[in-house]
Amino acid sequence: MRRFHYTLLFLFVSCLLVKTSRADLFSDVNHAYLPGEVTSLMAGENNLPIIQVDAQSPLPLGTAVILTEPFPSSITLAEGHSLATMLSEKGWNVIISPFHLPLKEPSDDTDSNEAQEPNKDTAQIASIHPRSNSLSQHADFNATQGALQIQLNALNNFIKDRQGYRLYIAQGMVAAAYISATREQPSLYPDTFVAISPFWPELAINNQVVEHVAQSEFPVLDLSLSNFNGWATITHERRRISAKNALKLHYRQINIPNNSSYFSMTPNQKSPYIQLVANNTIGWTRHLGW
Known part of the structure; x- marks a missing residue:
C-alpha cells in the first residue's frame, strides 16, 4: 500500500500547483538531459518532450513507447529510462514520453466563499464518508483521456514511417486512460499494449477498465503488481476472467510480487521491478512471434 499512500500525497501537492505543473514537468525533463538528448514534438498547443533510445541491433523489432508520469502510481522517468535501456538491448527502438496527468482545478467561487464562510470547510470535512477516496476528488478522467489522445x-x-511493431507501455491511471483512449479512437491501436496494474479511482470508471481490457482489439499483456492499491486489486481477477469469457485470443496476466518495486533516484540502477517488467515484455513479444 506504500505506493498508494505516496500517490495520495503527490496528488494533494499537485492540485496546489495544477496551473504550473505542466510547464514545470516539461522544463524538468529538458533539464534532466544534455542538450540534444530531448526531442520536442507539438501535441496540440503544447511542446511534448520525448527521449529516444536507439536499439542495440542492426535490425530493430520496432518502436516501444513508454508513457511515464511523476506520480508513484505510474512509471517514473527514472524507471522509464531503465526500462528503455533493457528493451533497447533486446532490439527495440524506445521513446520515453512523459505525460502530465490533468487534475481538477479548484473553482474560483470556492476560494471566494471561504472568506465569507470560515466554518464551511470544517462542516464539509465532517460530512466526508470515512471510506471516501480523495483521489477521485482530484483526478479528471475525461481531461486525462483527451490529453492522452x-x-x-x-x-x-x-513514428508512422518507422518499420516494425508498435509497443506501448503504461501503468496505473495512465494505463486505464490509454485503454479508454484507444477504444474511442481506433487509429491509435498499437500492435500490443503492456498494462501494468491499470486502475482509476472512481468505481464506475474502474469497472469499465475490466470491460475495455476484455474487448480491446489488440494483444494485451496485463502485469499485475500484488497489493498495488485497492482499486487495481478489486479488478485483478475480474480482468482475467472477463478476457477469458470474451475469448480474447492474445491476453496474458502475470503477477509481479509487490516487494519487487521500490523507488530509486538514480536512473542507471535497474530495480527488480523494472527487470521483471522488461523480461515479461520480451517474453510476451516472443510469444506473439516477433
Whole structure:
C-alpha cells in the first residue's frame, strides 16, 4: 500500500500547483538531459518532450513507447529510462514520453466563499464518508483521456514511417486512460499494449477498465503488481476472467510480487521491478512471434 499512500500525497501537492505543473514537468525533463538528448514534438498547443533510445541491433523489432508520469502510481522517468535501456538491448527502438496527468482545478467561487464562510470547510470535512477516496476528488478522467489522445496522435505521427511493431507501455491511471483512449479512437491501436496494474479511482470508471481490457482489439499483456492499491486489486481477477469469457485470443496476466518495486533516484540502477517488467515484455513479444 506504500505506493498508494505516496500517490495520495503527490496528488494533494499537485492540485496546489495544477496551473504550473505542466510547464514545470516539461522544463524538468529538458533539464534532466544534455542538450540534444530531448526531442520536442507539438501535441496540440503544447511542446511534448520525448527521449529516444536507439536499439542495440542492426535490425530493430520496432518502436516501444513508454508513457511515464511523476506520480508513484505510474512509471517514473527514472524507471522509464531503465526500462528503455533493457528493451533497447533486446532490439527495440524506445521513446520515453512523459505525460502530465490533468487534475481538477479548484473553482474560483470556492476560494471566494471561504472568506465569507470560515466554518464551511470544517462542516464539509465532517460530512466526508470515512471510506471516501480523495483521489477521485482530484483526478479528471475525461481531461486525462483527451490529453492522452492528443499526445498519442503526436507520437503516432512521429513514428508512422518507422518499420516494425508498435509497443506501448503504461501503468496505473495512465494505463486505464490509454485503454479508454484507444477504444474511442481506433487509429491509435498499437500492435500490443503492456498494462501494468491499470486502475482509476472512481468505481464506475474502474469497472469499465475490466470491460475495455476484455474487448480491446489488440494483444494485451496485463502485469499485475500484488497489493498495488485497492482499486487495481478489486479488478485483478475480474480482468482475467472477463478476457477469458470474451475469448480474447492474445491476453496474458502475470503477477509481479509487490516487494519487487521500490523507488530509486538514480536512473542507471535497474530495480527488480523494472527487470521483471522488461523480461515479461520480451517474453510476451516472443510469444506473439516477433
